[in-house]
Amino acid sequence: MPKQKDKRPTIRDVARQAGVSYGTVSRVLNSHPEVAADTRVRVQRVMEKMGYQSNLGARMLTTNRSNLIEIIVMDVHFGIVLPRMAQYIDAAGYSTLYAECTLETFAHTLNTAAARLVDGILLYAPKLQMPDDELLSSCHGIPIVRRDYVLDSKLTWVGFNQEHATRLVVQHLIDLGHQQIAEITGSLNFINPRLRHDAWFNLMKTQGLEPGPSYTGDYSTFARAMKTGYMGVCEFLKRGESFTAIMTVNDYAAMGALSALHEHGLRVPDDVSIVSFDDDAIASYLIPPLTTVYFDFDIQNKLASQFLLEQIDDPDYKHHQHVLIPDLVIRQSAQPPR
Amino acid sequence: MPKQKDKRPTIRDVARQAGVSYGTVSRVLNSHPEVAADTRVRVQRVMEKMGYQSNLGARMLTTNRSNLIEIIVMDVHFGIVLPRMAQYIDAAGYSTLYAECTLETFAHTLNTAAARLVDGILLYAPKLQMPDDELLSSCHGIPIVRRDYVLDSKLTWVGFNQEHATRLVVQHLIDLGHQQIAEITGSLNFINPRLRHDAWFNLMKTQGLEPGPSYTGDYSTFARAMKTGYMGVCEFLKRGESFTAIMTVNDYAAMGALSALHEHGLRVPDDVSIVSFDDDAIASYLIPPLTTVYFDFDIQNKLASQFLLEQIDDPDYKHHQHVLIPDLVIRQSAQPPR
DNA sequence: ATAATTTCCGTGACCGGTTACGAAAAACTG
DNA sequence: CAGTTTTTCGTAACCGGTCACGGAAATTAT
Numbered sequence A, B: 001m002p003k004q005k006d007k008r009p010t011i012r013d014v015a016r017q018a019g020v021s022y023g024t025v026s027r028v029l030n031s032h033p034e035v036a037a038d039t040r041v042r043v044q045r046v047m048e049k050m051g052y053q054s055n056l057g058a059r060m061l062t063t064n065r066s067n068l069i070e071i072i073v074m075d076v077h078f079g080i081v082l083p084r085m086a087q088y089i090d091a092a093g094y095s096t097l098y099a100e101c102t103l104e105t106f107a108h109t110l111n112t113a114a115a116r117l118v119d120g121i122l123l124y125a126p127k128l129q130m131p132d133d134e135l136l137s138s139c140h141g142i143p144i145v146r147r148d149y150v151l152d153s154k155l156t157w158v159g160f161n162q163e164h165a166t167r168l169v170v171q172h173l174i175d176l177g178h179q180q181i182a183e184i185t186g187s188l189n190f191i192n193p194r195l196r197h198d199a200w201f202n203l204m205k206t207q208g209l210e211p212g213p214s215y216t217g218d219y220s221t222f223a224r225a226m227k228t229g230y231m232g233v234c235e236f237l238k239r240g241e242s243f244t245a246i247m248t249v250n251d252y253a254a255m256g257a258l259s260a261l262h263e264h265g266l267r268v269p270d271d272v273s274i275v276s277f278d279d280d281a282i283a284s285y286l287i288p289p290l291t292t293v294y295f296d297f298d299i300q301n302k303l304a305s306q307f308l309l310e311q312i313d314d315p316d317y318k319h320h321q322h323v324l325i326p327d328l329v330i331r332q333s334a335q336p337p338r
Numbered sequence C: 001a002t003a004a005t006t007t008c009c010g011t012g013a014c015c016g017g018t019t020a021c022g023a024a025a026a027a028c029t030g
Numbered sequence D: 001c002a003g004t005t006t007t008t009c010g011t012a013a014c015c016g017g018t019c020a021c022g023g024a025a026a027t028t029a030t
Helices: A011-018 A022-029 A037-050 A056-063 A081-091 A103-115 A132-138 A162-176 A191-206 A222-238 A251-263 A281-285 A297-313 B011-018 B022-029 B037-050 B056-063 B081-091 B103-115 B132-138 B162-176 B191-206 B222-238 B251-263 B281-285 B297-313
Strands: A068-074 A095-101 A120-124 A144-146 A157-160 A181-186 A214-217 A245-248 A273-278 A291-294 A321-324 A327-329 B068-074 B095-101 B120-124 B144-146 B157-160 B181-186 B214-217 B245-248 B273-278 B291-294 B321-324 B327-329
Touching: A011 A022, A011 A037, A022 A037, A056 B056, A068 A081, A068 A103, A081 A095, A081 A297, A081 B081, A081 B095, A095 A103, A095 B081, A103 A132, A120 A297, A144 A157, A144 A297, A157 A162, A157 A297, A162 A181, A162 A191, A162 A245, A162 A273, A162 A291, A162 A327, A181 A191, A181 A222, A191 A214, A214 A222, A222 A245, A222 A251, A222 B281, A245 A251, A251 A273, A251 A281, A251 B281, A281 B222, A281 B251, A297 A321, B011 B022, B011 B037, B022 B037, B068 B081, B068 B103, B081 B095, B081 B297, B095 B103, B103 B132, B120 B297, B144 B157, B144 B297, B157 B162, B157 B297, B162 B181, B162 B191, B162 B245, B162 B273, B162 B291, B162 B327, B181 B191, B181 B222, B191 B214, B214 B222, B222 B245, B222 B251, B245 B251, B251 B273, B251 B281, B297 B321
Parallel strands: A068 A095, A068 A120, A120 A144, A157 A321, A181 A214, A181 A245, A245 A273, A273 A291, B068 B095, B068 B120, B120 B144, B157 B321, B181 B214, B181 B245, B245 B273, B273 B291
Antiparallel strands: A095 B095, A291 A327, B291 B327
16 A cells, blocks of 8 residues: 555646636647637646646556656666766656666566557667567567667667777787787677677788787676676786787776786786776776777767657658767877887 | 557457456456456466556556656766666566756656656765755655665665764774874765764864865766865875875775875875775775775665665555664775884 | 355446547637 | 637547446355
8 A cells, every 4th residue: 555645736626726628728738839828828827836747647548658768778787878868868858767687588678668658768788689670579669779889780779880999909009019919808799899809800810910818708897897807817817828918898897907917016008008998987097097999978878869869759760870980098008018 | 749659458458358358357467366266367368468568657547656666866976876776676566767866956856756656766865955844745745765874864764874984994094003194075065975074073083183184076976086086185295285094985086096196106005095985896906905994885775775665565654764884894005104 | 946145257437638529709801 | 790710728538547336156055
């Protein structure tokens, strides 16, 4: 038995107070033109005075819309994604639902989203590779935008060119004179680690260099990414691999690597150079400050939400795949090898 | 004009298919006892087959409940809070709404929450000091739990004993032999920084020591906390303050401080000791690993959600204020002064 | 076999909005 | 000023559930 919530005034209460019919109040609510200017303000004043707020349940029932946008995050737990998105969603007058899921619970999550009459879905699923038609049919017709780099999808997505990002890193290291470039990355069934791994491998090969050792680990939280970075270095050293530079999957992994290298008496960048991805805020506060690839997540979030909102409003929306181009931010963690 | 969403089967569609009345389907849905076992399974099978999901809008309209819990975060932008909470909310069969706000937009946020028939609110507002009755009246009768340490509130909250936390830090440093203990903390109109500042000040005084220099700055995002830590140290050094230890508001501030000290040629812990709060995952990967106060946020989140759920179900719920006791995690950033 | 219970289920009213329809009032026409 | 058009607004039906009420069927008692 839920605690008694306030009984909120309804449109009929407002109508009575304002001396009009509930239909008129509804028209005022939806700013229909067919209502006289003075009655409009009269009704608005009464709504104001009574603290009227239209009941979402009732509105959902008739309009089949909820004014809700759901952010679904799959397989990872970066709290970061959310607030930045929510800001744009709020600004457009929607509220933000948040759900985390895995591949197994994905269908269920989408079902409840449909039952909630969610108006749109922002999907961040860096591991999900699902054919368009399957994804669409799971969505029950709810517009969806992916905040990922999904080359094989014709649906709307916004992502960063990972091949280019990798090239920035590898080329920078090669230009500095590195020949033995190791890699610490995420599990290769994640999209980005896979693309970067392949790009790294091919770039090395085409330059006539042997790809250095590679370590993959969990990077689905910051804590795990740090651990992966740490373990990667330990593993390399234990195996006696030789390398003069490491490319890490993100700045937190770099932080872990830094820590492990330090423990083993190796100096960065004197003994080993590190270049990573993301340019998270921590990058410039690490010792040494990290050379890293800057992904403008703000733009990504903004575009993803914007595309979703457009898609919600426009019944014959043309899907676009938007590729963002990252930049390299050169700080001090990568220097010529000794 | 929104894109055509799937037309979902209704309770009457299911009834027709199953050869019963819609009332019976409703009873099955809500697992009322007055329905024969075999018709129950028959209806369930049909629901299954048709992929029936009850329409939330309709349900909200009649029950005045939404199965939605809203997390409201005020004045800060730590994405971290959310996912941990959401997990417990999900487990209880609710969905999570997320909203950020400021003091100005707080009332509006609560109004839309009420319009959405939100069943409960988890409030994380480390700056908000609002009398109980005012807070309650803003809430339109929606149960609310604060994930904060709010000594002056009789409503339900879950927080960490900040005075104790501070004592752990200060006493540890004093025990190591430090006498000049500086503080880098957040703006003092935040609850925790204020409490810690006062505790630090009083502890020093009662031990006959002069409180060291104090710097306050923005710590409402990780990036800003790092900057505050960095600027704090720079400021101390510029002013020629003397100190042998610093207490920082959180691990990210400590990281910023570490970076600034390093730039000025000061070693941690050789020249300066650092102790901070939170025991974020980064603490053990910093160089040196941080001595820091461990707050078990997992417990906090769990209890906060649990109390909220209890409050939602129990009409005459007795508010409780739950105080959690933090521990000190000793690593290497604090050592006796030279 | 009939009456008294008990079990199960169909019906109708309602929740608070939206919207199509049409009527009344106002404004315009000649 | 009657006739026509336009503006404004009231009414009813509906969205898809919930729930109280009461009747039919099944069960038990007499």
